[in-house]
Amino acid sequence: MIYPLILTLHLFAALIFIGTVFFEVLFLESIRKQLPARVMLLVEQGIGRRARSLMPWVLLVLFGAGLGMVWLRYLPALASPLTSSFGTLLALKIAVAMSVLLHFLGAMFLFKSGRMSPRYLHFIHASLFCHMIVIVLLAKGMFYLTW
Ligand code: HEM
Numbered sequence: 001m002i003y004p005l006i007l008t009l010h011l012f013a014a015l016i017f018i019g020t021v022f023f024e025v026l027f028l029e030s031i032r033k034q035l036p037a038r039v040m041l042l043v044e045q046g047i048g049r050r051a052r053s054l055m056p057w058v059l060l061v062l063f064g065a066g067l068g069m070v071w072l073r074y075l076p077a078l079a080s081p082l083t084s085s086f087g088t089l090l091a092l093k094i095a096v097a098m099s100v101l102l103h104f105l106g107a108m109f110l111f112k113s114g115r116m117s118p119r120y121l122h123f124i125h126a127s128l129f130c131h132m133i134v135i136v137l138l139a140k141g142m143f144y145l146t147w
Helices: 002-031 037-079 085-112 118-144
Strands: none
Touching: 002 037, 002 118, 037 085, 085 118
């Protein structure tokens, strides 16, 4: 009974994280052109503050639940990832997730050190957007693709 609970937590955390990244790229980038720069700055500061307080918890649940599921069910598959399509795709998914974590830590560092620029932010958003597409394809592909 514990596994479905952890999976549900993982799914909720994933949809908050993926939803936020998609909102930033698909909505915010286009709203930028319609609003005066000063208003946009305030909007981005507000969203940034909220994201910096909420996202560490979302990532904690996401990664904690992910590790929990691996521990409960998928350790054998990960012990020799190249021997099954599932193990390979799960290992790839975890590698992409680690890169997501590095992006997040990098962004936190840039914000905290006052070095975050619109150019860096744009790059991080675009890169995370691509990571999210790959991670969802891997997350579902590992159950449906076999070779
Ligand atoms: C940015 C980070 C991550 C995102 C966005 C993400 C997203 C997802 C999504 C959307 C699913 C499909 C769930 C479903 O359809 O029921 C999934 C499944 C899964 N994820 Fe993650 N995940 C992330 C990180 C991780 C990490 C770090 C691990 C392990 C260390 C992990 C392990 C798993 C496992 C084992 C499943 C399969 C669960 C099952 O159906 O039995 N995930 N993930």
